[in-house]
Amino acid sequence: MKRENFLQMISDGFLVNPIVAILGPRQSGKTTLTRQYINTIKTEKPIHYFDLEDPNDLAALKSPKAVLENLKGLIVIDEVQRVKELFPVLRVLVDVVNLKQQYLILGSASQELIKQSSETLAGRIEYIELPPFQYCEVKNLEKLWIRGGFPRSFLSVNDSSSYRWRESYIRTFLERDIPNLGIKIPAENIRRFWMMLANNHGGILNASDIGKSLSISHTTVRHYLDILVATFMVRQLYPWFENISKRQIKSPKIYVRDSGILHNLLQIRTNRDLFNHLKLGASWEGFALEELIKHHNFRSQDCYFWSTQNKAEIDLFTINHGKRIAYEFKFTDSPKITPSMRIAIEDLKLDELYVLCPGNKKYQIEDKIIFCGLEKYLESY
Incomplete structure (x- = not known):
């Protein structure tokens, strides 16, 4: 099921900020929505996907700056609440290292629980709450x-x-x-x-x-x-x-x-x-x-x-x-x-x-x- 309203929210978010966060409960459709969004832009920019429930991706992002700083295009980080130490690094990357990056981060906890994102990325991030079907x-x-x-x-x-x-x-x-x-x-x-x-x-x-x-x-x-x-x-x-x-x-x-x-x-x-x-x-x-x-x-x-x-x-x-x-x-x-x-x-x-x-x-x-x-x-x- 294509959730057009939320796809538009993602696009609108990237017009203003380099980082868009999709937050919502587990299994509410965040990953599916992300794949739908990727399908709308896949011919426009490179896509890089990190799923932090995958042990290999989780291990790779133990040194996030070294892994991410040379990437261009859209970088997706799924289940971001598993590595809260990422947020200060993302601030540096979007501010200094590479202006050609956009980050779509997915999380199963509110921004209040992922406190580092609200404190570190203020003015750089758009939050979208994805509820289950309505x-x-x-x-x-x-x-x-x-x-x-x-x-x-x-x-x-x-x-x-x-x-x-x-x-x-x-x-x-x-x-x-x-x-x-x-x-x-x-x-x-x-x-x-x-x-x-x-x-x-x-x-x-x-x-x-x-x-x-x-x-x-x-x-x-x-x-x-x-x-x-x-x-x-x-x-x-x-x-x-x-x-x-x-x-x-x-x-x-x-x-x-x-x-x-x-x-x-x-x-x-x-x-x-x-x-x-x-x-x-x-x-x-x-x-x-x-x-x-x-x-x-x-x-x-x-x-x-x-x-x-x-x-x-x-x-x-x-x-x-x-x-x-x-x-x-x-x-x-x-x-x-x-x-x-x-x-x-x-x-x-x-x-x-x-x-x-x-x-x-x-x-x-x-x-x-x-x-x-x-x-x-x-x-x-």
């Missing part, structure tokens, strides 16, 4: 919801194969990928913590309660959470604060970012399992939230929820092109206007409030409040 690419909302967007999960021959692939993915992530980042934590500890977050999916983080349940400190809870956020497994949605007198929630909400991974952690194998599960509404909320963020390419730091101590709340709040827009995600065929929505319109001075539900209908029920099927919204906006 609705605009696959046009099958129900299948995307149950299986999630990881290509091998979504494209599996049936739900059973998809579920088994995700189970293997989770095991590999815990037992190999996290240790490869230099993080020394027993895999079972992270799994238990991740499963607890899945059971609290869409809820407010209470680090003390989770710590007591797992017999770990609240600081360890924060450390585990930081790891899962930095590896694109979990979204931490922070609260928005208005200068109003009402007491507001200050802790973040937590979501497992990929709905398929969430369903494995909750042992949901089929649509029937999902529709009979207590977390059905929370699963829909997280799935719709992620699709919306990917659809609009919202930055994480521009996305908030809003909640007050008297239970008035909004699932997602953002300011987009100067407009204050809020979203509620409801798994229902007949959504209703709630007092909470009217309070939010007044307190947050909203321009629009969308209530996104299953289905393909759209209608405005009241000034500033629009009910819309998620599929209809993703097709229309």
Whole structure:
């Protein structure tokens, strides 16, 4: 599947910077996207590819300056987080040694986790986050919801194969990928913590309660959470604060970012399992939230929820092109206007409030409040 939007982002990135970084979770399609990009330019410049999971390439880049300084054209470095010492060398190469080089680097951790890149390459690098598949690419909302967007999960021959692939993915992530980042934590500890977050999916983080349940400190809870956020497994949605007198929630909400991974952690194998599960509404909320963020390419730091101590709340709040827009995600065929929505319109001075539900209908029920099927919204906006 050709992901044209991201191919264009790479091309645009190289118009401004000599280094483009594609960051995203393992198996989200970074390597495939890179090969597609190479196919679009292969007649224009030399291509050099280093995969740092290949022992030979990893050994070669133990002396990166000697290997890279005489190369010209596009230099691809896959799984760059395995050799963080590369970043100071890349700065020297793009600044001094060879102005005829471009670097496309791929990583399975956020720029916050690969701190050297943000500190060393400031002003020289463009970051692109590549998520798993989204609705605009696959046009099958129900299948995307149950299986999630990881290509091998979504494209599996049936739900059973998809579920088994995700189970293997989770095991590999815990037992190999996290240790490869230099993080020394027993895999079972992270799994238990991740499963607890899945059971609290869409809820407010209470680090003390989770710590007591797992017999770990609240600081360890924060450390585990930081790891899962930095590896694109979990979204931490922070609260928005208005200068109003009402007491507001200050802790973040937590979501497992990929709905398929969430369903494995909750042992949901089929649509029937999902529709009979207590977390059905929370699963829909997280799935719709992620699709919306990917659809609009919202930055994480521009996305908030809003909640007050008297239970008035909004699932997602953002300011987009100067407009204050809020979203509620409801798994229902007949959504209703709630007092909470009217309070939010007044307190947050909203321009629009969308209530996104299953289905393909759209209608405005009241000034500033629009009910819309998620599929209809993703097709229309």
